Amino acid sequence: MEKNRMEAFSDGVLAIIITIMVLEIKVPETGEGRFSDLLPFVPKFLSYLLSFVYVGLYWNNHHHMLQSCKKVNGKVLWANLHLLFWLSLFPFTTAWVGEHHDSSAPLAIYGLVLLMAAFAWIILLQTLIDANGRNNILAKAVENKTLKEKISPFIYLAGIVCSFFIPWLAIIFYTITAIIWIVPDQRIERALNNSEAEG
């Protein structure tokens, strides 16, 4: 019950975040309805696409993570709000990168928010494991950190550093991380299937 409402609230916030990001792609006011009016929107569109994938990733993994848990408590609720806080900054950082995709500051801040969201995710995971016990499916599933989990924060960090020297390389780093994460967390899915098979 409690878990359901936390899921519903998170779904609501993520649905809004993913949708209001597109509001930045505004109708060109001075345009005359030509295709060339869309040119300034190309970087905005691409930054929207990247952030859409990131929010989709978080929604997808959030979904899988909660499926393998039974209990939530006060700490989990706040850890979840903490994650949503960083994700709620995506529309801002996305818009700023879309506006200045070759400047250091927007790209560094974009990476910083990604990094903070990744930390918030780890905290949420930990509070969920604490609330559900070491023997829970989730705890077992995440026992062995995969390579991508270990290196993601470092890629974000590399991206942040890069943004000061070779801005376009930062974008490459952020895109690579999205791609390596796009496969849903197989471990949790497998663990769930195993537990169903055993049960």
Added chain:
Amino acid sequence: MEKNRMEAFSDGVLAIIITIMVLEIKVPETGEGRFSDLLPFVPKFLSYLLSFVYVGLYWNNHHHMLQSCKKVNGKVLWANLHLLFWLSLFPFTTAWVGEHHDSSAPLAIYGLVLLMAAFAWIILLQTLIDANGRNNILAKAVENKTLKEKISPFIYLAGIVCSFFIPWLAIIFYTITAIIWIVPDQRIERALNNSEAEG
């Protein structure tokens, strides 16, 4: 469970898309509260109405499609996000058409996003059938493609081509497709009823 949350998230995103489109119809700032201030809003209102019907159609059919399935997996989740991505561009294309309803570019892009959403729909349908098996109600229901399914992509395509030569004809094409789709997919409803009667 998993299916429910995918439905809830899709409902959230579709509810937001359908509602934020109306934000484009802004209070005329320079107006003095006369009826004539509404004149520039007539094309915007009509483009909003058309897109409202399209989002309503997608919601309605999404609803019917998922009702006849039991399982969703990682691929389905991403196919669903892919559909939502194209639908999330509706507010932009709707606003652009509302601003320049007699220009080629906005009408062509409007049709292109409709076409991409239609493709995304077909992909989602396919992943759902793959996840639920060939013997599922859904698979049987969509076995025989109806005429409207076969011709819709071609009408969108015709609309896109038309927008370069006779813009208003493109609008007619997009409107016709909405009208022929407004009847909910009888096949799925019938198949569901049959399966209930048999069960």
Added chain:
Amino acid sequence: MEKNRMEAFSDGVLAIIITIMVLEIKVPETGEGRFSDLLPFVPKFLSYLLSFVYVGLYWNNHHHMLQSCKKVNGKVLWANLHLLFWLSLFPFTTAWVGEHHDSSAPLAIYGLVLLMAAFAWIILLQTLIDANGRNNILAKAVENKTLKEKISPFIYLAGIVCSFFIPWLAIIFYTITAIIWIVPDQRIERALNNSEAEG
């Protein structure tokens, strides 16, 4: 199941409508943080308050109406979308009235949208009764139209006419209707209680 998703989608749309109306009350950009900066917001605030009550009313009664039904079908879904369409215009009419509360056009359009939403409500009610049968709780509950149901459309109409001659009187009419409706539909609640007592 089907009913639940229609409720969830309607809740989503109504939640967004009620919340984005407040976006019209924007921070005074030229202001210097004085109380007097709020003066131009007084009519906007009051028009927001009135519309908030109306959306609250629709949500509340929607809630009661659906509680007393079991089935929804394709027609109900479209009748519901039709109602949501008119309600989705509230943010626009509210903002326009807030900007020009003493002009005829905004007040007449505000009343017109109220009237159309009232008609859409009656259509939705009728499709629900058709879908659930004459013996349904809902059909019985609404058998005898109450006075307020009979006169509401006429008050809206009176408000629309008034807005051309005595604008402030139109506001009074719209406010009165909200007040007489603020009590939830006792008949349905009573009928539900009776049916529970009998069952």
Added chain:
Amino acid sequence: MEKNRMEAFSDGVLAIIITIMVLEIKVPETGEGRFSDLLPFVPKFLSYLLSFVYVGLYWNNHHHMLQSCKKVNGKVLWANLHLLFWLSLFPFTTAWVGEHHDSSAPLAIYGLVLLMAAFAWIILLQTLIDANGRNNILAKAVENKTLKEKISPFIYLAGIVCSFFIPWLAIIFYTITAIIWIVPDQRIERALNNSEAEG
């Protein structure tokens, strides 16, 4: 059932409120993508953070409060809408404080909306207790008011008064109240656990 829909609607509204507040943090249009462009956003960011915590608090406590109830009635629905009305003004007051964090008027209005939301909360709590009976878990849980409940309105009031003389002190007061409330209401959680243990 009825309770679930009220929760879902509240979740929707709160999710939108918490997310649209961030829209105030807009991309600096005249900026050139430098870190210094973010400087004017520091107070906006901090006021967003404070309001995010407040909405999170209301969501969290709303959640706990409803978990310990079974019934809702017409009065509860309106008391809930009344609370949502005041919370819906958060994006406005947050943006105004973010714009003029050292002015009296925005800080006083910010505190006034906090105070009104606190009153709306007390009214909602009372209507819920009336609807569920004196012997309900909720009624027992809130029997003995904790210190923080008793003093919160006075801290808001102190903040409002302060804002006219020492603006920054008002911010301190509002922040302190958020911090003392951030711990979820242990009494209700304990009462729920007790009732489960007894049941």
